[in-house]
Amino acid sequence: MVTATGRTRKVPRPRADALRNRERIVAAAREVFVEFGPEVPLDEIARRAEVGNATLYRHFADRGELIREVVCTVMDRASVQAERALAEESDAFEALGRFVHAAADERIGALCPMLAGDFERHHRDHSDLDEARMRLEGMVEELMEQARAAGQLRPDVAVGDLMVALSQLTRPLPGIGCPGIDRFVHRHLQLFLDGLRAPALSALPGAPATLEDLRREA
Structure with missing residues (x-):
């Protein structure tokens, strides 16, 4: 200086x-x-x-600042996991599955919903969050695109479908004290991943969920 x-x-x-x-x-x-x-x-x-x-x-300084730092940290760590999976796995679908399980360990489904509601209304500067979110979404899109190009990912799913499932399946159920809940989370995530594999065994209702769809819903 x-x-x-x-x-x-x-x-x-x-x-x-x-x-x-x-x-x-x-x-x-x-x-x-x-x-x-x-x-x-x-x-x-x-x-x-x-x-x-x-x-x-x-x-x-306040709760909102701490929440933002926690969520940014979690998204950044998930992005690093995605980069490592892409770099280290020769099988595209194995890379996608590795990322999904790693993101679950980061508790991304429990933490990201905290950014809705009053937090969004009272904290207008979201540049750090936007940057972390865009990086993560870009990595997830690349993982899915590589699996799709390899003929391993069913063609009627989009990144929004994966993000919805990841959020729902990794969020703790309210009002339960279940020790060892992680083993159930990863079990159900693997069932979900098996459903993403090509060739598809059934036709999905509706259209693939895109990130734009999720933002419009928010």
Whole structure:
């Protein structure tokens, strides 16, 4: 940074312990939001992260800012999983399936719906969210296109179909305390993936769901 006197002054970088605290807060918030929903007391998130309340508020001014950071982090991590699947899997459908299971582990179905309703109305600057969402959607489209080009993906499905199923199948059922729920999530996701394979065993009603369809519904 150049000062008024023309001298260059280094901008201080965040301390390592501050970065660790921020990462712990985001990780704890991800877990707590999945378990209890977006209205959980922030005190509980601070307790789970093993930091003081003041530390939490130094990093995140309010609940909306924390929710946005958690969801952006989850979408970014899912995008990285998609990139790795594309790079490392020689079978296009195996790459798609690997991504779907990895996205479920990120709890994407439980967290992304938190961006609706009051959050969207009161937080107008969504540039970071839009960027993370567009990157993820682009990776999912590429995964599906490669599987379709290989003749492995049934032709009457679109990326919106996958995103709807991923959201619904990875969202915890309300009012249940089911230990080991992940093994059921992945079981049902595999059933869904088997239904995506070509050749199709039945005709689907309606038209494929596109991302534009989902945005119009929102």
